[in-house]
Amino acid sequence: MIELKDLEVRYGKRKVLQGINLTLKRGESLSIVGESGGGKTTLGLSIIGLVEGTVKGEILFDGKNLVALAEKELKAIRWNRIAMVFQNVENALNPLYTVLDQVSEPIVAHKLGDRKEATKRAGELLSMVDLPEGRFYAYPHQLSGGEKQRVLIAMALANDPDLIILDEPTTALDALTKVEIINLMHTVCNERELTILLLTHDFYAASTLSDKMAVLYAGRIVEFGPTPALLSNPRHPYTRGLLRCYPSMTTTKDLQGIKGRMEFFDDGCPFHPRCTQSLEKCREGAPRLEEYDGRLIACHRGGIIPLLELRDLSKSFDSLNAVDSIDITLYEGETLALVGESGSGKTTTAKLIMGIFEATEGRICLEGKQIHGRDKSFYQRVQMIFQNPMEAVSHRFSVREAVREPLDIQKQCDREQRESIVRHILEEVELPSSEAFMNKYPHQLSQGEAQRVSIARALVLNPKLLIADEPTSALDASTQAKVVKLLLNLQEERGIGMFFITHNLALARKISDRIAVMLRGHIVEEGPSNEIIRNPLHPYTKDLLKAAPTLNSNVPLVPKHTSKKKEGFGCPYANRCDKALEVCFNEKPQLRHFGSHRVACVHA
Amino acid sequence: MHINYWHELIRNNFGKLGLAMLCFVLFIALFAPFLARYDPGEPSHAIFMPPSVDHWLGTNDIGQDIWSRLLCGAKNTLLVALGVGVFTTLLSTVIGASAALVGGIYDRILMRLIDALIVIPAFIVIILVAAYVLPNVWTLIFLISILTWQGGARLVRAQTLSLKERMSVYAARTFGANKRYIIVRHIIPNLSPILFAVFIHSATRGVFIEAGLAFLGIADISTVSWGLMMHHALRFYYLDVWKWWLIPTGLALSVTIMALVFIGHALETAMDPRLRVMEQEEWQ
Structure with missing residues (x-):
């Protein structure tokens, strides 16, 4: 029904949309989600020909290219075939007319009936959108936000269009009104077999009103696929980031943001400055939208990469199978919580990954490559926070020496640089970087401080994968909360994949994307945290x-x-x-x- | 748990006493040439002189000044203590630590060797060997050391085994540390207290064995040794000379050995947490 081909819109020199290819069949519903400023509204406006910028490419509506159409022909299509519910409820209505007049206006304007007929039809429409009859003659300023939204929908439906573009229809509405509006949209669209193009940043509206979802970032589509699949298993880092920012009753993990701000790039992947897994090539060329597992992703790395894969990993001590062919995948920038009682093999698993124990069987893959020997570069990428910080830090080392130890071993930088790195990382884990503190010895630190020193040690090499073995079990609740927040913030900043070992399911729920439950060396259940x-x-x-x-x-x-x-x-x-x-x-x-x-x- | 062994040593009364005594002996040994009034080897005086202003402890059977010989004997004793201490500790460390770090068949062979050597009574073997060789100080040090390192090696091995399994060592490994780094930065610093204890014990044993051998007359006659002095003095037990010949020498030897034993005891107390607690309760 509508097809966008290589659509590009620019305001002056700034490309606001580029390379947009979308197809929407009759009766389908598509949502376009993304942060504000990403080009959603521009996309909607360009379809109805109201965009102020220069439009390139084709917008085929039933075979007609709307871009090439003259304003007069466009007018015949606009509002009659394609209607739009505008964002910004406050200004979209004319304050000088009653709502009944406003709804009847497009009917009159398109000469689909005289004023009397139009008023009658407008009344019908308004009752269809459940506006109480007493409010028909009200002026916009007398209406509540939900009522105005209903009026706007009625206006869009006035000329019985085939395609309706909804621009943030539910933003700024309270929860119950939002649900009412969504329900209304549902019934209306089902009755009339409308095709919906929903532009929103509200995942709730998108999940309820659309079958397909396209994620728009800085003028490009980065991920496209069926809505439920995209929501339950986002594969583009941006989609995942958006979902992590969105508070819902489904997700259990604490809210996380996306680092940085949105910028528009002509070259390179638009998301690369904010992406935690970007490579050199992400800066150079824009990725094409390609198909992976039944959805389209624009990412040089094929979406979120599996950072750590354990395949049939086993470890036995004599006759005891401490770890019995476990199979786990941890994705970049995600937290996998390994939950289970003490003695279930959690720490053994961690030690197997770190190479402290040699696996009896199975493979460990890091970023898709199997690990054979572990050299210094491996330990630069993978680090571990040990369970007991007091033991893990040699009692002969001062804080300075302890935090510098990884750098010393890896022989990174010169002395002065190491010193400044140590100070920086101490500040990052919210410890004082004063001379007095750096000269303290472990037994002079509190539990919380010692654990942070231990975290600082693990982070000083800037690893991609962090294995945290009960990092907070020895801490009191307030210190634990701080440490956990710190780890989540670091994950947001650096995209650290965290393998979080804990026996505390309540904690795992708040910090992890996935939970694996371990019992006597077996994984007995594994899945997304909210599901578990x-x-x-x-x-x-x-x-x-x-x-x-x-x-x-x-x-x-x-x-x-x-x-x-x-x-x-x-x-x-x-x-x-x-x-x-x-x-x-x-x-x-x-x-x-x-x-x-x-x-x-x-x-x- | 971080323990500052030096502080513990100073805090302990035995340790303080031992250190003071050892310093005293050390002082004598170092300044013997200035304190001594005559050449200790010079038999140029009348024999069997009783203590006088010229000869504080009189003279011996061939007319040597006993006071001067006593002072010079300290040097010999401390040299043996230091030599045996260093050499035995070195042997114990190299053998014990390497056994623990290398492990496997190498460890097993060494441990059996230690088992075998430990049942050999070192003193008797040394008497036998020394009877033929009549060793000077250096050969004696060597002899004592290679026959008494086993106990120390065992201690060092046990300690190294436990150090190797420390979380901090694993942590260092997860930063990519190689064996050398771990030995230099983690194993040796943590071995040092035990090495010091081994050192003190071997030194004590060395002094004891040297004195014993000399007392039995198995020593190079030209050395000035307290054991040898006692050996000679004892031949004239029927004279009065033992009062200023035998007793001061025996006292000097006792003071030296006690000093070392006290330090050793204080160290043991510092290293064994249970003893530490007991000690503290006692004082309270």
Whole structure:
């Protein structure tokens, strides 16, 4: 129905849109999301021919190129075939006319009926958008924001268009009104088989009103695909960043921003200054929108890269399988929380990655390349925060020496530079960089300070992957909160992938993108954090959730270890599971996919 | 836990006493040439003179000034202490630490060797060897050292094994540190207190063995050694000379050995947390 081909819009020399290719069939709905200033409104305006800039490329509407059309022909299409609900509710209505007059105006203007008919039709439309009849003769300033939005929708629908462009229809509305408007849009569009182009930064509106979603950044589309897939599994760093900024009841992780500001680039990927995985080539050429796994992504690296992949990783100490063929992927800039009780093999996994233990079987891949030997460059990219900072820092080292140690070992920079790097990193972890503090020894520090020193040590080499082994378990709540915030901020700034080991599910929920639940060397459940928290499938995860700290006074019932039968053959949770069957004791359940989850349980 | 061993040593009363005594002996050894009134080897006086203003401790059977010989003996004793201490500690460290760091078959062979050597009574072997060689100071130091390093090596090995597993060493490895860095920056600094203890113990043992051998007459006659002096003095037990010949010499030897033992004890207390706590409770 409508097709945009290589659309480019410029205001003077500034390209506001470039290389836009979109196709929208009749009855489809497409949302265009992105930060404000990204070119969404310009896109909408260029379709109805109201844009003030120079437009290049083609906008084909039922085969007619709107760009080449004369204003007169355009007028016939505008409002009759393509209507737009404008943003900025306050100014879109003329304050001098009653709403009924305003809705009837396009009908009269396009000579689709005389004034009487128009007024009648306007009344119908207004009642359709659920505006109380008493408000028909009200002036715009007498209406509430939601009512004005309804009027605007009624106006757009006046001439029965085929394509309706909604520009931020729900912004600035309160929650209930927003839902009402969305519901209204739903019914109206279904009744009339409208094609919707929704321009918004509100993911809620986009998720409810569109089947497909395009993410627009600095005038270019960076990701395009089915809405649910894009929302549950964003693959472009920008899409992920937007979703992380968006507070919703679905996500559990703390809000994170996107570093930097939006800038327009003619060359290079527009997102590269803000992207945490950008390479040299990202600066040089703009990436093309290419297909990866059923969606289009414009990224030189093919979207968010898998930073760390553990494939069938096993480690046994004599007869004990401390880690039993686990399979985990951690993406760039994300946090994977490895949750489980003590002794479940979490720390062993961390040590396997760091090369402190040699894996019995399996592979470890970093940025897609398998790790064989670990040299200095490996440790530059991968760092670990140890569980007990007091032990991990030699008691003979002062703070200065401890933080400088990685630089000394890696032989980076000269003495003075190292000194300034140490000061800088200490400030970054919110420790004093004074001479007095840097000369302190570990036993003179508080737990929180020691942990920050240990974090500073891990960060001083600027790693891409940070393995944090219970970094906050020894800290009190307020210090823990600070340390966790610090880590999340660093993730936002540097795109550090974090492998966060904890036994605290409540903490994992706030900081992680994915959660993997580990039990006796096995991964029993793995998936996006919100899914694991909302809908745990494995009995062990359910019990962990029950046991997670709440502020209610009731103490949950947690199953006790009953050694009913032989251990070691079946499901690692069989002895504690109240739903255990015969098969649970005899056979190890395989990790199977359930939606975005993976669960190893026969009951799932 | 960070312990400043020097402070602990100073804080401990035994340590203070031991150090004071050792300093005293050291002072004598260093300034013997100035303090001594005669050449200790010069047999130019009347024999068996009782203490007088000229000869504070009289003279011996061949007319040497005993006071001068006593002063010079300190040098010999401390030289043995230092020599045996350094050499034994070095042997213990190299063997013990390398066994712990290399591990495997190398470690096993060395440990069995230590087991074998530890049952050999060092003193008797030294007597046998020394009886043939009549060693001078340096050969004696060498002899004592190569026969008594086993205990120290075991200690160092055990300590190195535990140091190797420290989190701080793992942390250094995760920064990309190589073996050399870890040994130089992490193992050796942390071994130092135990090395000092090994040093003190070997020094004590060295002094003891040297004196014992000389007392039995197994020594180069030309050396001025407290053990040898006692050996000679004892031959004239029927005369009065033991009062100013045997007793001061024995006292000097005791003071030296006690000084070392006290320091060793103080160090042990500092290193063993349980002993430390007990000590503190005692004082309170």
